[in-house]
Amino acid sequence: MANERHDELGLSDEQVLDMYRYMLLARKIDERMWLLNRAGKIPFVISCQGQEAIQVGAAFALDRDKDWLCPYYRDLGMVLVFGQSSKDQMLSAFAKAEDPNSGGRQMPGHYGDRRFRIVSGSSPVTTQLLHAVGVALAAKMEKKDHVALTTFGEGSSNQGDFHEGLNFAGVHNLPVIFMCENNKYAISVPVEKQLAGGSVAARAQGYGMPGVQVDGNDPLNVFEAVKAAADQARRGEGPTLIEASSYRLVPHSSDDDDRTYRRAEEVEEARKKDPLVQFKAYLMDAGVMDEEKESALNKEIAQEVDEATEYAEKAPYPDPEQTHTHVYAE
Amino acid sequence: MPVISYIEAVTQALREEMQRDERVFVLGEDVGVRGGVFRATAGLIEEFGPERVLDTPLTESAIAGVSIGASVYGMRPVAEMQFADFIMPAVNQIVSEAAKMRYRSNNSWHCPLVIRAPYGGGVHGALYHSQSVEKIFTGVPGLKIVTPSTPHDVKGLLISAIRDEDPVLFFEHKRCYRLIKGEVPEEEYTVPIGKAEVKREGTDVTVISYGLTLHFALKAAEELEKEGISVHVLDLRTLIPLDKEAVLEAVAKTGKVLIIHEDNLTGGFGGEVSAIISEQAFFELDAPVRRLAGPDVPAMPYSPPLEKEFMLNPEKVTNAIRELAEF
Ligand SMILES: Cc1ncc(C[n+]2csc(CCOP(=O)(O)OP(=O)(O)O)c2C)c(N)n1
Ligand SMILES: [Mg+2]
Numbered sequence: 135m136a137n138e139r140h141d142e143l144g145l146s147d148e149q150v151l152d153m154y155r156y157m158l159l160a161r162k163i164d165e166r167m168w169l170l171n172r173a174g175k176i177p178f179v180i181s182c183q184g185q186e187a188i189q190v191g192a193a194f195a196l197d198r199d200k201d202w203l204c205p206y207y208r209d210l211g212m213v214l215v216f217g218q219s220s221k222d223q224m225l226s227a228f229a230k231a232e233d234p235n236s237g238g239r240q241m242p243g244h245y246g247d248r249r250f251r252i253v254s255g256s257s258p259v260t261t262q263l264l265h266a267v268g269v270a271l272a273a274k275m276e277k278k279d280h281v282a283l284t285t286f287g288e289g290s291s292n293q294g295d296f297h298e299g300l301n302f303a304g305v306h307n308l309p310v311i312f313m314c315e316n317n318k319y320a321i322s323v324p325v326e327k328q329l330a331g332g333s334v335a336a337r338a339q340g341y342g343m344p345g346v347q348v349d350g351n352d353p354l355n356v357f358e359a360v361k362a363a364a365d366q367a368r369r370g371e372g373p374t375l376i377e378a379s380s381y382r383l384v385p386h387s388s389d390d391d392d393r394t395y396r397r398a399e400e401v402e403e404a405r406k407k408d409p410l411v412q413f414k415a416y417l418m419d420a421g422v423m424d425e426e427k428e429s430a431l432n433k434e435i436a437q438e439v440d441e442a443t444e445y446a447e448k449a450p451y452p453d454p455e456q457t458h459t460h461v462y463a464e
Numbered sequence: 465m466p467v468i469s470y471i472e473a474v475t476q477a478l479r480e481e482m483q484r485d486e487r488v489f490v491l492g493e494d495v496g497v498r499g500g501v502f503r504a505t506a507g508l509i510e511e512f513g514p515e516r517v518l519d520t521p522l523t524e525s526a527i528a529g530v531s532i533g534a535s536v537y538g539m540r541p542v543a544e545m546q547f548a549d550f551i552m553p554a555v556n557q558i559v560s561e562a563a564k565m566r567y568r569s570n571n572s573w574h575c576p577l578v579i580r581a582p583y584g585g586g587v588h589g590a591l592y593h594s595q596s597v598e599k600i601f602t603g604v605p606g607l608k609i610v611t612p613s614t615p616h617d618v619k620g621l622l623i624s625a626i627r628d629e630d631p632v633l634f635f636e637h638k639r640c641y642r643l644i645k646g647e648v649p650e651e652e653y654t655v656p657i658g659k660a661e662v663k664r665e666g667t668d669v670t671v672i673s674y675g676l677t678l679h680f681a682l683k684a685a686e687e688l689e690k691e692g693i694s695v696h697v698l699d700l701r702t703l704i705p706l707d708k709e710a711v712l713e714a715v716a717k718t719g720k721v722l723i724i725h726e727d728n729l730t731g732g733f734g735g736e737v738s739a740i741i742s743e744q745a746f747f748e749l750d751a752p753v754r755r756l757a758g759p760d761v762p763a764m765p766y767s768p769p770l771e772k773e774f775m776l777n778p779e780k781v782t783n784a785i786r787e788l789a790e791f
Binding site for chain 2: 202204233234235236237239240244246247248253254256257258261263264265266267268269270271272273274275282294295298299301302305306459460461462463
């Protein structure tokens with residue numbers, strides 16, 4: 135057993151099981167949100183499905199007590215690992231007052247949580263990269279050894295803020311990790327029409343930092359890359375760009391119909407590499423998990439998601455007066 | 465009291481705030497070794513080192529975005545846009561991010577940052593080194609917008625901006641940098657954001673202005689005094705939040721109001737001030753509210769007669785006040 139890949143990465147059986155639990159939890163919360171949306175109970179869903187391994191693998195490689203996140207709208211798995219609960223997600227989905235991200239002001243997926251050093255994000259893509267660079271600059275100025283991790287899609291890697299952010303971090307040698315979650319599509323536009331050079335990771339060369347390509351369907355692969363990047367950043371050796379490849383298993387959002395631009399067979403093919411399926415198989419092979427444990431885990435999560443949904447559905451909306459608060463310091 | 469220039473007031477405020485608070489740092493293009501293309505940050509790198517006087521790559525969006533990140537972390541960045549004209553690549557960060565950070569996070573996060581930008585014309589700067597850009601931001605709640613006209617106010621307001629808990633756009637009229645000198649106290653002081661100031665008392669016509677045109681109004685008032693016209697001059701100093709009380713008070717002084725700014729007439733801040741007056745002080749008025757502003761052309765041309773045509777000056781202001789006095 136000592137030769138399993140996770141042992142070599144310094145991860146205990148318990149930790150990899152925990153990784154799987156977070157991946158499954160993210161998937162189940164996400165699936166529930168789609169049901170709620172189709173039932174007309176929540177107006178909008180944007181999904182993590184297919185990207186859980188990236189998000190959970192990366193979050194496990196960071197220090198959850200001091201590192202900072204500037205995530206993007208699909209990072210459900212990541213914010214769960216950093217400390218947000220199922221209830222938090224449902225409160226946000228139902229836009230209730232208690233939503234810790236925004237008090238019901240923002241759409242779901244717009245994470246932000248001071249408790250866990252998750253900086254509030256917006257809808258215009260890629261703006262958060264620069265915020266992570268700013269957090270990293272502050273870390274360097276204050277001689278702290280935390281790192282900032284920021285994520286974005288491959289389509290978003292074409293925005294100016296991507297290039298400005300990487301270059302700034304490269305020039306000033308800042309402790310920041312840029313992680314692209316390449317899910318092959320930007321809404322309907324495939325990756326071939328997004329990346330002239332074919333690779334996001336290759337762009338790192340122009341910005342004086344390592345560009346690392348990893349299999350985003352494998353949380354251990356992602357863990358390893360992010361761990362190396364975080365160690366490097368903590369040593370004062372600067373930023374890293376990571377491109378984690380996966381596939382967006384569902385439409386872009388609840389308002390999208392992906393049958394208009396991709397074939398069902400293509401999605402079916404990708405489902406064979408579903409990170410959850412693959413990681414489950416790995417854990418079974420490694421003898422860390424068995425069917426019994428897995429079904430117990432499923433049950434526990436289903437109950438957790440039920441409770442969270444029920445709680446959030448009953449929770450009060452924000453008072454209309456809240457529309458007018460928190461424009462400036464009060 | 466020592467007399468210093470408008471730009472020296474900027475430098476003094478930066479230096480004193482950096483001495484007072486370790487978290488304060490400046491960043492921008494050429495702000496380090498060069499001390500800024502206008503020399504507003506001259507001497508700072510020698511005193512505080514390159515870590516706190518950061519020469520950034522030539523990237524306005526990053527200057528704003530990195531400042532946002534550092535400020536949510538708890539630092540006090542003072543970013544310089546080399547010219548207000550070049551704030552455009554940073555507008556997304558300012559409008560979508562800085563302005564909305566507190567609101568969108570339900571008060572969990574906020575951005576205590578300052579973005580300084582030299583604006584305005586009359587320096588042969590042509591289209592892209594002369595613009596007034598304040599109207600692009602005055603309709604964006606979440607931002608504070610400061611437009612001082614004197615060294616005293618520059619220093620006091622910049623210190624307040626740095627200590628403020630919300631994002632402040634600090635617009636410095638570049639024609640004022642060396643032209644305008646004034647007394648500044650030796651001891652520490654601040655000027656509160658959101659407070660206008662009466663710069664001259666009068667009884668016939670009220671002029672409401674800010675920045676360079678405020679000085680044109682003061683010059684005009686001197687001239688017109690000789691003709692027996694008494695001009696009341698209110699310096700807004702801060703556009704957002706606007707000191708409405710001071711505006712209404714100034715209107716009541718004379719019943720005749722001229723609003724002056726270099727920013728274009730249409731969509732310029734004068735429209736907002738005028739609307740407030742008509743809503744809240746209609747019965748104080750003895751004449752229609754007038755505006756004197758930059759013409760509605762895309763920007764200021766280079767050739768001297770064209771630049772002169774665009775710019776306001778004491779003469780144009782004098783004529784506009786006289787006309788209103790005679791109404
Ligand atoms: C600046 C900006 N332009 C357009 C949009 C609309 N939009 C939202 S997500 C998206 C596609 C993003 O694709 P990608 O970066 O690959 O991320 P993914 O959604 O695939 O994870 C677009 C065009 C936006 N949010 N922001
Ligand atoms: Mg994508």
